[in-house]
Amino acid sequence: DQINQKMAEGFEAITLNLFDEAECKGCQLQSLLKKFDNQKLRYIAIDKITQEGLCPLLQLITEGKLPKLKVLLLANVKKGEEAINLHELSKNMDSPLIYLQFANEKPLIYNFNWELDLSGLKLSGKDASLIGKMMMDSAYFYYFNKDMRNIHITEVRKDENFIVDFGCAINYLDLSGNCIEKVDELCELLLQDQEYLLRLNMNKNPLSHEAIDYLAGALIYNTNLREIHIELGDIVQNKWHGFAKAALCAAVKVNPRNIVAHSMYAQLFGEDLKCDGEVSTSELELLLKYVRKEKDMFIALDHLKAKDHRRYLIQEGFASLKELHLFDLIKKIENEEIQFAIEGLKKIEIMEKLILANGIITEDICKMVEAIKKIVQLEVLNAKSSPQFWKSISPEELITLHLGGEELKTKKGEFSEFIKKCDKLEKIKIYESKLDGDEFAGIPKSLKHLILRTNHINAEVEAILKALPNCPGLESLSFFENEIDQVRAQAIAQNLKLLPKLRTLILSNNKMELDGAKAIIDNLSVLKELIDFKIAENNIGNEGAEYLGSHLKDLPNLEYLNLAGNKLTGEGVEKIAVALHNVPKLKSIAFDGNPIGPQGAKALSEHLKDIPMLLNLDLGTCYILVEGTKYITENIKNCPFLQSFDLRVNKLGPEGAKLMFDCLKDLPRIQHINPGSNAIGDEGAKYIAEGWKQIPQVKQIDFWNSDIGDEGMIALAETFKYVPQLQVIDLAQNKMTNKGANAVAENLKHLHQLQSLYMWGNQIQDEGATNVCINLKYLPRLQAFELKHNKLTDFGGTAVAECLKYVPILRSLEINDNQITDQGMIPIFQKLWQVPILHKLELQENLMEDAGALELKKALKKVPYLKILTLQKNKITESLCKEILDMVNQSRQITTQANKLFQKKKK
Numbered sequence: 001d002q003i004n005q006k007m008a009e010g011f012e013a014i015t016l017n018l019f020d021e022a023e024c025k026g027c028q029l030q031s032l033l034k035k036f037d038n039q040k041l042r043y044i045a046i047d048k049i050t051q052e053g054l055c056p057l058l059q060l061i062t063e064g065k066l067p068k069l070k071v072l073l074l075a076n077v078k079k080g081e082e083a084i085n086l087h088e089l090s091k092n093m094d095s096p097l098i099y100l101q102f103a104n105e106k107p108l109i110y111n112f113n114w115e116l117d118l119s120g121l122k123l124s125g126k127d128a129s130l131i132g133k134m135m136m137d138s139a140y141f142y143y144f145n146k147d148m149r150n151i152h153i154t155e156v157r158k159d160e161n162f163i164v165d166f167g168c169a170i171n172y173l174d175l176s177g178n179c180i181e182k183v184d185e186l187c188e189l190l191l192q193d194q195e196y197l198l199r200l201n202m203n204k205n206p207l208s209h210e211a212i213d214y215l216a217g218a219l220i221y222n223t224n225l226r227e228i229h230i231e232l233g234d235i236v237q238n239k240w241h242g243f244a245k246a247a248l249c250a251a252v253k254v255n256p257r258n259i260v261a262h263s264m265y266a267q268l269f270g271e272d273l274k275c276d277g278e279v280s281t282s283e284l285e286l287l288l289k290y291v292r293k294e295k296d297m298f299i300a301l302d303h304l305k306a307k308d309h310r311r312y313l314i315q316e317g318f319a320s321l322k323e324l325h326l327f328d329l330i331k332k333i334e335n336e337e338i339q340f341a342i343e344g345l346k347k348i349e350i351m352e353k354l355i356l357a358n359g360i361i362t363e364d365i366c367k368m369v370e371a372i373k374k375i376v377q378l379e380v381l382n383a384k385s386s387p388q389f390w391k392s393i394s395p396e397e398l399i400t401l402h403l404g405g406e407e408l409k410t411k412k413g414e415f416s417e418f419i420k421k422c423d424k425l426e427k428i429k430i431y432e433s434k435l436d437g438d439e440f441a442g443i444p445k446s447l448k449h450l451i452l453r454t455n456h457i458n459a460e461v462e463a464i465l466k467a468l469p470n471c472p473g474l475e476s477l478s479f480f481e482n483e484i485d486q487v488r489a490q491a492i493a494q495n496l497k498l499l500p501k502l503r504t505l506i507l508s509n510n511k512m513e514l515d516g517a518k519a520i521i522d523n524l525s526v527l528k529e530l531i532d533f534k535i536a537e538n539n540i541g542n543e544g545a546e547y548l549g550s551h552l553k554d555l556p557n558l559e560y561l562n563l564a565g566n567k568l569t570g571e572g573v574e575k576i577a578v579a580l581h582n583v584p585k586l587k588s589i590a591f592d593g594n595p596i597g598p599q600g601a602k603a604l605s606e607h608l609k610d611i612p613m614l615l616n617l618d619l620g621t622c623y624i625l626v627e628g629t630k631y632i633t634e635n636i637k638n639c640p641f642l643q644s645f646d647l648r649v650n651k652l653g654p655e656g657a658k659l660m661f662d663c664l665k666d667l668p669r670i671q672h673i674n675p676g677s678n679a680i681g682d683e684g685a686k687y688i689a690e691g692w693k694q695i696p697q698v699k700q701i702d703f704w705n706s707d708i709g710d711e712g713m714i715a716l717a718e719t720f721k722y723v724p725q726l727q728v729i730d731l732a733q734n735k736m737t738n739k740g741a742n743a744v745a746e747n748l749k750h751l752h753q754l755q756s757l758y759m760w761g762n763q764i765q766d767e768g769a770t771n772v773c774i775n776l777k778y779l780p781r782l783q784a785f786e787l788k789h790n791k792l793t794d795f796g797g798t799a800v801a802e803c804l805k806y807v808p809i810l811r812s813l814e815i816n817d818n819q820i821t822d823q824g825m826i827p828i829f830q831k832l833w834q835v836p837i838l839h840k841l842e843l844q845e846n847l848m849e850d851a852g853a854l855e856l857k858k859a860l861k862k863v864p865y866l867k868i869l870t871l872q873k874n875k876i877t878e879s880l881c882k883e884i885l886d887m888v889n890q891s892r893q894i895t896t897q898a899n900k901l902f903q904k905k906k907k
Contacts, residue, residue, distance in 0.1 A: 015044075015045075016043070019046065029054070029057060030056040043071045050080070051080030062092060066093070067093075069096070072097070072099070075101045076101065077101065175202055178205055212244055215228070216264065220254065220287065221295070222260075230267060246280070248264060252265075253303055254287070254303045279304060279306070284309050291313075298328065300313055310337060314337055315343050318341075318344040319349075322351070323354075324354055343371075346373070348373065350375075350397065353377040354377070356381070357381040359384075360383070361380075361384060365389075372394065375393065375394055377401075378398060379403075381402070382405030390415065396421075399424055416441050427447075430453070432455065433455055435455075436463070437464045443467045443468070444471065445473070449474070450468075450478070453478060457483065461491060462488065469495075472499070479506065480506050480509055481509035482510055485516065489512040493520045493523040494523070496526055499527070500526065504530075510537070514544050517535060517538055517544045533560070533561055536566065536593075538566060542572035545563065545568050548576065556582065557585060560588045561583070563576070563590065566593075568594040571599070572596070572600070577604045580607045580610040587614060587616065588617075589616070591604075591619055593620070596628075598624055599628075601622070601624040604619075604631075606635065608632075611639065612638060612640070613639075615643045616643065617639070619647055621650070625650065626651075630659055633660060636667065640666070640667065640668065644672040645672070647675055648675065648702070649676070653681070654683040657678065657688055658688075660673075661673075661675075664691055665694040668697070670698060671697060673695075674701070675701075675706070676705060676706060677705040679706065680706045681712065685711075685715050689718065689719045690719075692722065693722040701729055701730070702728075703730055704730045704731075704734075705732070705733040708731075710736060713744060724752065726751050726754055729751075729758070731758060731762070732761045732762070735763065736768075737763045737765070738765050740768070742768055745774065752778060755783045762789075764787065765790070766796040773799040773802065779806070779807065784810075784812040785807070787818070789817045790818055791819065792818035792824075793820060795824070797828060798823075798824055798827050800815060801831045804828075811838060813835070817844070818845075821847040822855075826852055832859045836865070838863045839866060839867050840868040841863075841868070842868070843856075843869070843871055845873040846874050850876055850877055860888065871884065871885065
C-alpha cells in the first residue's frame, strides 16, 4: 500500500533493497517488479529467496527489460537444479556488478569492467558498505575483477556513514558528494595500504578539521598519489590549527616532488608551500606518528640530517613495524647510531617478518636480532653467517624459517640446536644451500612444511628422513631439483607411511628414473590426504606412466598432477588417461615436454569428461599437431571450469590456431591461453581475432614466436576492445613493423588493466615505438615493458623517456639490443625518478658512451629498488662500466648468486 501510494505521487524508484528482510517469495517479487519503471531501475539487492523465486527477475534481465541495471546482489539463495549463467545476465546490464551467493556456499562475483560507477544511485550508507564488504569477501573467487581501476560512489544519503574497503588495487577513487565527515579509516585503507591509488576525489563532503588533518598526515609517506580534490566550502582558514600545516611541510621535506601536498597546502592556506631547512619538532613528531612500514622509516632517514632528530626517529620508530630488512637498515644508519637502533628494536613486541638478504651477518647484526623479542618469520638469504647468529634469535614465536644461498654456512650442530627450541615452527624452506643432513635431527613436532629446493642433495636425504618421524603432522614435502637417485627415492618411499597427513609431495627434476618412481608410487596408497603430486623431469617413461595409472585408484583426492618432461609417448599418456576416472577432483594436469603426438592427444581427449573440475591443462611442446588439436578441442567443453590452456610449440599452424580459439566459447572461465611458437602466421592471427571475441574474461595470452606480420597484428589489435580484462600480452619475436605497432598503439586505450606488454624481437622502428609509448597513458598499471631487439634509435629512446610519467609502478624496462646513443639514453635516465620502484633495467648492446653512463650513475639514487642492470656491449669504458655495476651490486644487494638465478629464469 505504501509503494502504491508513492507511485501515485509520481515517485520514481531507482533502487530496490530487500536485504535483511523476511524471506522473499517469488510471487511477491514479481508483483513488486510490476510497480517499478523497469527502464530506470539501477540497483537490486535481495537475500533469503529461492532460485525459483528469482526467475521473474532473471527473465526480465535476460530479455533486456532492465537496461540500466548496474548492481545485482543476491545472497542466501536456495539453490535450484538449473545453473544461473552470470555471463548471459551481464550482457543485458549496464556495466554490471553481479554478486551471487547460494546458501552455505562461497560467493561468486562477476565484474568484467575496469571501472565501477555507482554514482547517482543515492545509496544508503549501508548499501555502499555492503557492496564493499561483498567485493572484499569475494576477491579470490571466479569472475571477480580484483584489478578494477576506477571506482565512483557518490550521493550516498547524508543521514548515514559508511566505510569503503574494496580489496582491490584502485587507481582512481571518487567519493565526492557523500556524507563523509571522518576519514581516519579511509586514510589507513587507501593512503597507507593502497600503493596503486593515484587520484582521490573528496569534493562535496562535510569534512571536519580532523578529517583534513588525517588526510594531510597520510600524505607524508605516500609517494604515489598524484591528485587529490577537496572543496573546503565555507571553512574559515584562520580556524586551522598547526597539524595540517606541519604534516604537509613534513610530506614535502621527505619527498620534494609531492605534488599533492603542495596542491593541498595551496587550497588550505591560499599560498605556495615553501619548505626549506631542517625538520621542526612538530614535523618530526608527525614523521614518527605516521611510520607504518620500513619504507616510511627509510624515507625519513634519507632526509633527516640533524643527529638528535635521527636518533629520536631510530629509537622510537620501530615499534609499529611488522617487517624489516635488517641489511637495508644498517646501510641507512651511521655506526654511532647502531646502539640507538638496538634500543629501538627492543620496543617491538612482535616482528612478523625479519629479512637478512645479501650481506654479512656481523656482531652488530647479531645484537640487533637479539634485541627483537619475538620473530614470527625469519628469512636468511645469501648471507654469510656468524657463529653467534643462531644463538641471537628468539625462537619462541618462530613459525616460518626460510634459508637460501651458498653463503650460508653453520658449525656442526648449530642449526640443529636452534630448531630444537622452535616449538611453534611450522615451515622450513631451504634453497641452494648445503646444510648437512644431520642438522635436521632437531626438527620439532610442530613442523607442517619442509621444502628443500635446488640443494643438490642425495646422500643427505637418508639423514633428513630419520628426522621426519618426529613430525607426524607434516603436510608438504618437497625435494624439487636435487640429485635424488633410485636408492634415495626408495628410502623416501619407505618413510611415506610415517607421514599420514601429507597433502603435497614434490619430487620433480631429480634422477629417480623408473625404479625410483615405482618405489614412490607403490607407497602412495598410505597418503589418503594427498592432493598434489609432482614427479616431472625424472625420465620415468611409458612404463612409469603405466605404473602410475594403475595406482591412481589409491589417490581419490588428487587435484594436481605434473608429469612434464618424462619421455612419455602417446602410449604412456593413454595408460594415464584411462585411469583418470579414479581422480575426479583433478584440477591441473601437465604433460608438457613429452612427445605424446596425436595419439596421446586423442587418448587424453576421450577421458576429459572424467575430470570435469580441471582448471589447468598444459600440453606445451607435445607435438600433437593439427590432428591432436582437433581431438582436444572437440572434447574440451567437458571441462567448463578450465582457466589455463597451453598448446605452445605444437606445430599448429593457422588451422590449429582456429581450432584452439573456436572452442573457447565453451570455456566461460578461461583466463590464460598460450598458442605461442606455432607458426600461426597472419592467417591464424585473423582466426584468433574472431575467436577471442567470445572470451572477454581472458587475462593473459601469449603470441611469442608465432610468425605474425603486420596484417595479423592489425587484426589482433582491432579486437583488443573485446578483452578489457587483459593483463599480459606477449607479441614478442614476430614480424611486426611500424604498421603493426601503430595498430597495437592505437588500441591500447581498451586495455586499462594491462600489466605486461612484450613487443621485443620484432622490426619496430622509432615511429611505431613512439606511438606505443604515447599510448601508455592508458596503462597506469603497467609493470613490464619490453622493446628490446628492435630498431630503435635516439628518437625512440626519447619517446621511452617521455612515457615514464604514465607508468608510475613500472618494475621492468628492457630496451637492449637497439641503436640508442647517449642522446636517447640521457633523457631516460633523467626521468627515472618517475618510476621509483623499478627493479630491472636492461640497456646492453646499444651505442651508449661515458656521458650517458655518468648520467645513469647519478640517476641510480632515484631508483632504490633496482636489482638488475645490464650494460655490456655498449661504448662505455670498462672501468666506468665496472664502477656502475659495482655500485649497483653493493647498494642494491645484487650478488653473483642472484644474477645466476635471474639468468637461469631468463633461459
